[in-house]
Each structure stands twice: as C-alpha cells, then as structure tokens.
Amino acid sequence: MGQIVDQTPHKWVYEEIVDRVPPFRWLPPILDVAAQLLLVETVGIIAFFYFNMPVNAAIFGSMAIIYTVVWSAGCLYIIPWLRRLRNPTHETEYEVLAKYRERLFDRKYEIGGSVLTFVGMTAYLFIDEDLLRLFLGDGYGNPILTVLILVLTWDISYRIWLSVLTTLFAASRSISLRRAARNRRGLEYTAYSEVRTLEELDVINLYWGVSAVLLIPIAAESPLLLLGILGYFVAVTGLSGLSLMAMETIPWFPPDVESVLYFEKFAYVSACDNDEPHTTPVIFVYDGKYLYFAISVKSAKYRLIKKNRNIAVLVDMRDNRKVMNNRTLLMRGKGLILGETTPMGVVRIFLNGLWMIRLWRLFSQKYPKYTKYYREQEQNLPLAWQSKPFISRVFVRMEPESITYWREARPPVGLRV
C-alpha cells in the first residue's frame, strides 16, 4: 500500500516540448529556462532593431518574455513533485487525488482553454489596433513581426490559462480532500509528505498568480486588458490561498493515532547528550497537526535539543486495569524550539505568533491544574519555572521523520511521513 505509482498518463504540452525538442531536451531544467530566455530575448532584440520599434516595445516585450520564463521555471519545478505523489490509504481521499491528477493532465482542458484564451486575446489585439500600433510603431503590419507577436501571445495565453486551470483544480481537490479526511476511520490517512507536496503545488500556483504583475505595464495601455490581468491575479492568488488553508487543516495522523494524542497526558522525550540518551516525561498537546511539549529554558532537555535536534517522543496509552492493552506511538525526528528570545526565535514567534497563543490555550485546557499550580506557586518556584511565556518556558514542536504505532501485541505499523 502506498507505493509510488505514476499514474499520470499525460504530460503538459510544455513538458513535451522540453522533453523532445532540441536544445531543450539535452539540458537540465535550470538551463532549459535560461535557454528559453536567451532564445526568445535574442529574437526579440533582433526584431527590435530590424523593425525600429519604439523603446516601450523593448521594455514591455521583455517583461512579457520574462513572465513566460518565470512561469516555465515554476512548471519545471513542480513536475517532479507531481510524479512523486503517493496514494492515501483512505479510499475516498485516494479517489480525490486520482481525479485531480487526471483532470490536471487532461489534454482537452489544457489545449481547449489555451486556444480559447489565445483566440480571445488575438482577436482583441487585432480589433483594437491602437495597442499594437503603440508598441510596434513602424513595424505594424509586417508579416514576420505579426507572427512573432502571435507566438508571444500564444505563450502568454497558454500559461495564463494553465495557471487558472491548475488553481481551480487545486482548490477543488483541497476542499474535497479535507471533507473526505473527516470520514477517516482506524488507520486511514494521507501521509504528511503528500499533504506537503500538494501545498508546494499550491505555492507554485500562487507564484504564477503573482508573476502576472509583469504583464501589468503592457495591459495598462488598455482598460480591458488591465481588468483581465487584475482579475486573473485576484482569482489565482485568492484561490491558491484558499487551497493552502484547506490543506493546512487536514490532520495527517489517522484517527486511531489521533485519539492517543488527544487523550494521553504524558509523553516521554529522549534527547541526545553526546550519544547518551536522556529520557524524561513531559506534558504535551496535539493541535491536530503536530505534537508540542513544553520545557523550561533552564532544563537539561533545552540545552540538549539546542545542541542536537534529534529527539524521540513516545506516547504510550495504557489501560490501568489491563496494562497490556496499550496503544503506543513512537516518533523520531527533530525538535523545533518555539518561544525563545534569540533573534531566530523572535522571527519564529513572529511567523507562528497566533499559533503559539493557541498552544498556550491548549495547554491550559488539557492541564488546568498544572497551569494553575505554576501560576499560584509562582513566587515560590525557581525562576525557570515561573509562568512567564517567552521568557522561561518554550515549546518544542516534534517534526517526525519516522512514526511507528503499536496496538497491544500486534506487529507495529510504520506510518509514512
């Protein structure tokens, strides 16, 4: 279950070109992008001089070319990620992802939409002559130049369309996935690396949306085009943002494991001290995504984790009456310290700020007497233990690299991270 299955039957046209057409097929992705820029820009510069085009044309033309290259870079970045997607163990989630992949590479959506966008843009350019006259100057009407403009227009249309398409499909996929995740049972889950991959794709969609600002100067000359570009910008950035938010709230532990994390009161954390493990119990919370435990900045654990981030966390839920009925989770990975007042720590607080407030609330909800005790005993406690957030107590987020789950005497289950 969960092997890498490349079920993508298609590639995008752009990908096919990069794979087959020399010189692109011989170059690694980064050079492909550089080659594209070089080639197209050279053609543009030659045209600029030969046709005596106004300076505006050179500037805006170059920006349009840069837009296409920036898009291509994003595309080449995410293609390997898409191929690497593995299957969720939950059937409904699996179906959502399979459908997403299929639609994403469906030629009729890809080409159909691009052609429509291209036809629309071209029609506009030739109906409203002013724009082209402005840019091409004397060259207006020349057949070769017209062909070059058409090629550039196609390049832009294809990319604009494809980013709209991928963003729409992504938003739909994220929302369906999140809904499906609510119905998980037992050990069904979608591995975190898959969720992270899908989030990367959303980030690329966002990047594509934002790069449309390169087209604004050209579009500025025409209210209709400007409206179109701005509309595109808002739609794509808005939808990718929505998609990212949906993905962020998908729990990535299966329900069986989540129940252990919610109910159990103690975890054991082992940090490493010069190859010697140092294992102590901690209180912790689970926020639906990560496990966080609290430690004092004066404790040995803090010192050790700062020096070496490798930790192991064991959450062992046992029935007091039948101690052999256990459900145990062992996570091994790295600890990320949140709440320190070091420069890097402050950056992290800034990035995670609201989240950390939520953590404090989760802790006081789960351990009301602990929180109350620390507050009441504040005067008597040693300095390190006083309930001052950000100064003496920090959180450590467990970032797992391997997860094993045991249930009673059954063989352990490794959960993919």
Add this chain to the structure above:
Amino acid sequence: MTTVESKPLKHQIPTEALQILEDGFFAYLGTARRPCSPHITTMFYLWDSERMKVYLITSENSTKAKNVRQNNKVSVTVDFRDPESPEGNRGVLIRGRARLISVEEMGDVRLNMYMERYLSFLGTGFPMGSRVVIEVTPRMLNYWRGVRFFRWKNPDFKKAKSTSRK
C-alpha cells in the same frame, strides 16, 4: 519535569528514589543510534539494589538490542505521574552503560524475580530462545519529586567502561 535548581551531588541515593525503582512497573528505555538518534520503548525491568544494576529483557533482533550493540550509552526512566498536578510527579532517570548478556548469565535468582513480577503479563510459553538481557550499570541518577531535583553519581562507575566506538 525537572528544574536545574540542582542540589550538590549526593553520594547516597535517596530512599525515595530507590523505592520508585522497587515499586515501578514499567521502565522507559532510551537507546541511541550514532550519530545521536534516540529511540524509546516501554519495558518490563528489574532493579537489583544489591548490585545496583537494571535488567531488561528483549528480543535479540529488536531495535534496542541493535542500538546497544552499536552504542552502549542508554538511559532508563521509571516514574509515577500525576495528571492533575506536578506536585505528584516523582521519578528516576538512570543514565549509564549497557551490555548485552544471555538469559543464563542473568542468573536464576534474578530471572525468577523478574518472572514473578510480570508472570501474569507474559502469557504462556515465554520464548527464551531469542531473548537477550540488557544489563545497565548506572553512571548518574537523577531523581525528581514535584519540581525538586536531585542528582547522584555512581562512585563505583569507572570511566573506562564506556565503549563509544566513534
């Protein structure tokens, strides 16, 4: 839940700490694969107060046994937790060196003590064949009660025992 308001190293382990080791049911064994990748498991254990050693039985092929073969530095934690208030927490953390010995080497007396303690949980036909015993010699012992903290260093522990193969 320890602070570092640490008392001076004691030469005698507090009786409360020894009591925890006697009364505890589960021990949490921490092992580490080099370079410093920790691993924890819950285990049955035996505290031999005469020899001041901990014995834990595990399968020869388990991750812990493999880790110990590669790196003999381990930790054993036995504690009692109070989910309501930190005042009720008390526990012991032993840091030391482990060596793998056979069940026979552990000796009948100790084996019987172990079995007696956990017999009802071991089920019938406890497979001795593939088992190996981890014997832990403490180097340092931390004891906590509530938010108070004590540290003890084993005066008999010789540094030469550490076989850290780097």
